[in-house]
Amino acid sequence: MKNHLRIGTRGSALALAQAAWVQQQIQGRYPQITVDLEIIKTTGDKIQDVALAKIGGKGLFTKEIEMAILSGEVDLGVHSMKDVPTEIPLGLVIGITTVREDPRDAFISRKYRSLAEIPLGGRIGTGSLRRRAQLLHLRPDLEIVPLRGNVDTRLRKLTEADLDAIILAAAGLHRLGRAAEITAILPETQMLPAIGQGALGLEYRQDDAVTMELLEFLDDPETRVAVAAERAFLARLEGGCQVPIAAMGTLKKGELFLDGLIGDLAGSRIYREQLSRPPAAAADLGQQLAETLLKRGGAQILSEVYGRVFD
Numbered sequence: 001m002k003n004h005l006r007i008g009t010r011g012s013a014l015a016l017a018q019a020a021w022v023q024q025q026i027q028g029r030y031p032q033i034t035v036d037l038e039i040i041k042t043t044g045d046k047i048q049d050v051a052l053a054k055i056g057g058k059g060l061f062t063k064e065i066e067m068a069i070l071s072g073e074v075d076l077g078v079h080s081m082k083d084v085p086t087e088i089p090l091g092l093v094i095g096i097t098t099v100r101e102d103p104r105d106a107f108i109s110r111k112y113r114s115l116a117e118i119p120l121g122g123r124i125g126t127g128s129l130r131r132r133a134q135l136l137h138l139r140p141d142l143e144i145v146p147l148r149g150n151v152d153t154r155l156r157k158l159t160e161a162d163l164d165a166i167i168l169a170a171a172g173l174h175r176l177g178r179a180a181e182i183t184a185i186l187p188e189t190q191m192l193p194a195i196g197q198g199a200l201g202l203e204y205r206q207d208d209a210v211t212m213e214l215l216e217f218l219d220d221p222e223t224r225v226a227v228a229a230e231r232a233f234l235a236r237l238e239g240g241c242q243v244p245i246a247a248m249g250t251l252k253k254g255e256l257f258l259d260g261l262i263g264d265l266a267g268s269r270i271y272r273e274q275l276s277r278p279p280a281a282a283a284d285l286g287q288q289l290a291e292t293l294l295k296r297g298g299a300q301i302l303s304e305v306y307g308r309v310f311d
Helices: 013-029 063-071 129-138 151-160 170-175 209-218 221-236 279-306
Strands: 004-009 034-039 076-080 092-097 105-108 123-125 143-145 165-169 184-186 200-205 245-252 255-263 270-277
Touching: 004 013, 004 063, 013 034, 013 076, 013 151, 013 170, 013 200, 013 209, 063 076, 063 092, 063 200, 092 209, 092 221, 105 170, 123 151, 129 143, 129 245, 129 255, 129 270, 151 165, 165 170, 200 209, 221 245, 221 255, 221 279, 245 279, 255 279, 270 279
Parallel strands: 004 034, 004 076, 123 143, 123 165
Antiparallel strands: 076 200, 092 200, 105 165, 105 184, 245 255, 255 270
16 A cells, blocks of 8 residues: 555646545545645646647647656646547556546626627637537637637636637536636537546556556546547547547446537538447447548548548
């Protein structure tokens, strides 16, 4: 049994809140263990004035934390699963997926109660191509204003940039104790969430059996299989922040349902489908849904975005 655990985390308010929640859960379960948070600055944190889609690359919010785990500087990392690439570095494992917060997106406005109330030509802030594509598919008249920064920064820009609304993940607002800022929740029928949105992943060294055993109580099987299906979908599409891709897995009466989407950057073409399988077939479900959408027209969109033939 270890008597000391070090958690690697980004330094944003949301990342710290998430890591602190894990810290509290571990200390509540094992009072004899000291748990410290080590702040690690990632590439995504250092570059705040450029859209993520333009930066490119994978692991913008995880790579430096993973390096610290591998070097032994920290014992584990706490990640938002929507930030985790589908390929995990050799020697590491995302062994724990915690119970999921609300995975949906939140509509926040000081002027209007819903997306439908925003007038023609309204200005909505978001840095996500996934959100942009779905917003423009619903409302081609909208002006989408690029928006980056932490939650506080984005909420401040709602007023400073004279935006009609912004879109943020509901999970982050809940975890920060700022759910009162939410004007309305966008249903998944209108805005399909990002892969892994609302779920936390705990990453540690594959050979660290002691840490794995300590953390097992935090794993939520329902969230784990849903996110596994979503990530298999993403992996087949080689997706990142450069293309509008979305998916959400849901368990209903012992069956795993996966709703997935591929869209173009302008939101003019959206291909969406839902399939279901037993939970044990989560990875196969994600891959099959991806193949279905590729055949419907998704392959052409990905070929345009990636600048090569995608098949």
